[in-house]
Amino acid sequence: MDKVSNRRVLLGVTGGIAAYKVAELARLLVRNNVEVRVAMTAPATHFVTPATFQALTGRPVATDLWDASFPNHMAHIELSRGADAILVAPASADFLAKLAHGLADDLLSTTCLARNCPLPVAPAMNREMWDNPATQRNVALLRDDGVAILGPAAGDQACGEVGMGRMVEPEDLLEAVLAFLAPKRLAGRRVLVTAGPTFEAIDTVRGITNLSSGKMGYAIAEAAAAQGAEVTLVSGPTALAPPLEAHFVYVTSAAEMANAVKAHVADADYFFGVAAVADYTPVAASSRKLKKSPEAMELKLKPTEDILAYVASLPGGPFCVGFAAESEDIARYAQEKRARKKIPMIVANLVQHAVGQDDNEVTIYDDAGAHALARAPKSRIAREIVAHAARLREQPAQANVTALKQVS
Ligand code: C5P
Numbered sequence: 001m002d003k004v005s006n007r008r009v010l011l012g013v014t015g016g017i018a019a020y021k022v023a024e025l026a027r028l029l030v031r032n033n034v035e036v037r038v039a040m041t042a043p044a045t046h047f048v049t050p051a052t053f054q055a056l057t058g059r060p061v062a063t064d065l066w067d068a069s070f071p072n073h074m075a076h077i078e079l080s081r082g083a084d085a086i087l088v089a090p091a092s093a094d095f096l097a098k099l100a101h102g103l104a105d106d107l108l109s110t111t112c113l114a115r116n117c118p119l120p121v122a123p124a125m126n127r128e129m130w131d132n133p134a135t136q137r138n139v140a141l142l143r144d145d146g147v148a149i150l151g152p153a154a155g156d157q158a159c160g161e162v163g164m165g166r167m168v169e170p171e172d173l174l175e176a177v178l179a180f181l182a183p184k185r186l187a188g189r190r191v192l193v194t195a196g197p198t199f200e201a202i203d204t205v206r207g208i209t210n211l212s213s214g215k216m217g218y219a220i221a222e223a224a225a226a227q228g229a230e231v232t233l234v235s236g237p238t239a240l241a242p243p244l245e246a247h248f249v250y251v252t253s254a255a256e257m258a259n260a261v262k263a264h265v266a267d268a269d270y271f272f273g274v275a276a277v278a279d280y281t282p283v284a285a286s287s288r289k290l291k292k293s294p295e296a297m298e299l300k301l302k303p304t305e306d307i308l309a310y311v312a313s314l315p316g317g318p319f320c321v322g323f324a325a326e327s328e329d330i331a332r333y334a335q336e337k338r339a340r341k342k343i344p345m346i347v348a349n350l351v352q353h354a355v356g357q358d359d360n361e362v363t364i365y366d367d368a369g370a371h372a373l374a375r376a377p378k379s380r381i382a383r384e385i386v387a388h389a390a391r392l393r394e395q396p397a398q399a400n401v402t403a404l405k406q407v408s
Helices: 019-031 050-057 075-081 093-101 107-113 127-131 133-144 170-181 215-226 254-264 307-312 330-341 378-394 396-407
Strands: 007-013 034-040 085-091 120-123 153-156 162-166 190-195 230-235 246-250 270-273 280-282 301-303 319-326 345-350 363-366 369-372
Touching (some): 019 034, 019 170, 127 162, 170 215, 319 330
Parallel strands (some): 007 034, 319 345
Antiparallel strands (some): 345 363, 363 369
């Protein structure tokens, strides 16, 4: 995981049982070199004591709007000006309501109102509280105000019920916070990503698919969002949770994926075709379940549309990055594929190194040649791929100099 130095986060803790998990988040942030100050609401101190956070962060915990130890007695200004981001976790329904309406009746709400930095919040509450139209109205207002809503997730709740409202896990919140603190190379850019396999129906229950897990594509979407891009992720069927920070479009077949890409490509600046799109689909899917018979069965297939080649052929289209999974001779096949699809950059890997795994080992091919990346988790590889594409598109001259240095 990238280390973020000299970045400061104000961790706002409000009243909810998930506060105990935020103690772990504070520890993870500190371990990633983030300077953490904690401000707690009065209800939060019923769940976890300030002493816990003080011990984990090495800094006093602020709870009082009238704390005389702050310069000019202005704790709310001092705390908000010192922060690169304020993360409220857990964010209770009551606190979201206060934020949405600009209330400022305690230290944390006043600090949030006085902020001049991003405000991500991680809601956590009972599922009925989350589903309540009042909460949903407040969340919509906050989104319109530019507040990033991280989660909530679905699952078991402390009250014994099951549903939407669990706080996003500390490890995922850590990733989201580090993303807020990272330099935003793609601010204002739109990025379209395809990921996962496709499923080509043979009949109502059977189909043709492949072993793509979607992990690489989801990691690319997350890395682009972390760089400030507005991301749309078009995904085939996977077992992964949609990334917190991307507009998510779920598709099944190659044709649906092509349609979704066409609907979103118009204003895209980058297109990452990571999906393992089926090359063939049944000429006609049966509308009822096919019956077994002792006879041999022939399935007639027709080629699918090449989505990447289509996007690459659009006049004034996005900067296109393709992916090539090969079983052998990747250098030759990847460069041939790059030329055939007329794309500036392709990322190649051996199938046996990548499919379904958390790590990957890839080589990037572009006009300047080959750039091998060391084996690493897909999240790190994704960050490097996105950074490489951004260098090529945003500063082509500089990128070529860097690239030549790497190959020589
Ligand atoms: O032609 P091949 O499938 O080997 O190329 C792989 C690249 O092309 C990947 O980036 C994949 O997402 C893209 N592709 C596509 N549409 C297809 C087939 C592949 O976008 N129908």
